[in-house]
Amino acid sequence: MQVVIGTVLALTLYEVVRKEWLRVLLLIALVLPMMLPPSIVGVLWRFLLTPSNGAINHALLNMGLIEQHIEWFNAGMSLWSIIIADGWNWTALPFLIVYSGRVALPPAVYEAARVDGASSWLVLRRLTLPMLKEVIAIAFIIRFMDAFKFVDLVYIMTSGGPAQTSELPAYIAFQRGIREFEVGEAAAYAIVIFAFSAILITLFLKYLKKVLKAQGIA
Template sequence: MLREKSRKIKTPYYLIMPPQVLIWVVVIFPLLWAIYISFHDWNPTISPQRTFVGIGNYLNVLRDARFLSALGRMFYYSGVGVTIQLVLGTAIALAIVEYIRSPRWRTTVLVLFLLPMMMAEAVAAQMWTLLITDTGTINNILVWLGFSPVGWRAKELALTTIMIVDIWQWTALPLLIAYAARISIPDGLYESARLDGASKWLILRKITLPYMRVPLAIAFLLRFMDSYKFLDKVFIMTYGGPGTATELPTFYLYQTAFSYFKVGYGAAMSWIFGIIAVIAMFFFWRLAKRMS
């Protein structure tokens, strides 16, 4: 009879109401408002007048060469950067398991390697800016050793420099995931493979990597998602420059909406960029699902 009582409790809508209200007020409602605004031309610094332009803003965004090249940069920055993070992180994780035997050393090394991941993107960017300005530490060391200084923030190199900082900070995440996946593979598998005389290379290809495929796909997704989401590093290290050499879509969006105050245009761009981002995510999600 008492069991009946527990079953009779109604679905507690009141438990999900407050969170849903918060999300609706702060996220969904403003987003809907953004749709409305995106059909208008509105620059609040010039006049409060909003002129209706239909889907004009959307068409202009899709023809905006600056937006499209920013999108191209994003695929280079996120695609190449995240791939390197994944490969490097996996390699380091496997090396830790293979070559460090004492558990205490393993934990120490792991905690040290995870440090960059725990700090703010903004802090990491500041720390690296000190190192890579023209008279920064790395160039100072290069000059001191007799090499010529490198223009880390020059046009050709700037985006790659930011990518290196991203690799520095975020290789830790695939590393952590790969490490966790590797130590969860039962030792017995390796024992029997060794007894069968399998080479280390074969063991890596036939046991270790297949086992780690799903976690690594998740790591790739998480990283890809975060690397196109954030603009902190670009904002602090180069502010999009020199010229537009490091302008990623998120940063261009920031410029449009908060420096040029083209609010309607910015809203249209948010939607287009958001949709592209979500499509890219679903594409990778499908890919990851098929792989596993």
Template sequence: MVNSGLTQNNQLDKEHSGDKPLRVRFRWLTDNRMSFLFLSPTMLLLLFIAIFPLIWSLRLSFTDWSVIGDAGKIPEPVGFHSYGTALGLGETRTEKRVGVEVAERFAITGQFVLPTVIIELLLGFGLAMLLNRKFLGRGLLMTVMLIPMMLTPVIVALYWKYMLRTDIGVINYLIHDIFGGPRIDWLNQIKIAIWALVLADVWMWTPFMMLISLAGLSAVPKYLYEAADVDQASAWFKFRHITLPMVTPLLLIAVLFRTMDAYRLFDQAWVLTGGGPGGSTEVMSFYLYLVAFKDFETGLASAIGYIMLIVIIALANLLIRKINEIADEG
């Protein structure tokens, strides 16, 4: 019964469906069954390809299994050993080094994520404040600004790498030859290389912050400003007590998205700086890749992955709670 109904799903035209109207022939397809049919492909696929691997890596994180050395062997459980190592509680010298490395890589990730998100937020919001009016070419500008965030990250990184070259890069040409500044060795200096990543990311994602801010700004009701004008409120007062409270919830959502994305940055770190110089741009995702597919420490890598996951979930929850708090107040 179920099968015969399914095979005829496509023939919805009444002419081909024999004597009985479709309504009668599909009577078996109650709303309940239909919702099950509609949902199960999505849920099954996500379960198998997104959730199952996650559970598997949880299991691996409690072992010292290696994808190269121990292929075919059953993983040997070692309890929380890998987590201890990653958190710096290891006893041998190599284990201690891993602990130090993980802490360093988290710091590097923070050094990338914090400035990136803050600069993008300030720049994007500032631009939106300025551009929040009708002007010639607004549509064109919006479309042009949408392009960077749609581009292939590998290509973006590739092109910034070319433009940031010390000798032939156009950025250094502009800084040095046109504006008389110093030549900046963007990609080979430990303190500067991380800023190359920040720069490329700011280029790609500031428009995102700007567009969300614009959406927020255009949603502020005009009569609030008119009322403030009647009371002769200052521009700062209007900004502080009307604009900001109305836009903050949306801005926080944007910050949440950007933080989550910046935290897992990988392609750009690989192509633009390759983690160098001296590991100074090895953000967490990149470091994790190296542990998993260069050192082949699968168990340890899984544990580090889970630590990464817990950190971002905690961060995201903090932000989401803040968003809900503000939403409740408003």
């Protein structure tokens, strides 16, 4: 989700915003959340999502989007509250990677497309996205690896609750090893998480190498 949103924001910022000062200002604003430690982000979003007097519920009520307060930390919404907080915190990383890749693309290719009368949608679909495929893949791999060491926001915002509905594998390993001193069980969790992530990353890298080889890059 973060890679998709980051890619959309990066391409929108580069293609739509033409004034350099505004582009720089928006770039700084979009990157700022990434500068905050996850612990601070967890405390901030736990305050913002407080059901009774949180700013998010008040804003949604004032805009008429909801009729009553949303219980962000109940069994059905607790994991979504963590997703929202983490998305706000780390979407800037794939955004920066994709934006840097878009800036580095050769302008001559786009000039030739404009001369040939290609539409903006055709240029995006046939030029921009294929040329950014490797960059987007790198952004995905980085965020994918980070997802397997996800503990801080869960611990601060929900502590895995209610009724363990927001527990994630790394958080369970943390609970067993650090809080319950079940070191053997925690180590087993860690080994399974490592093996699973290593297999998925290896398969993804092989696919990426195959794509690069087909394009004559690798």
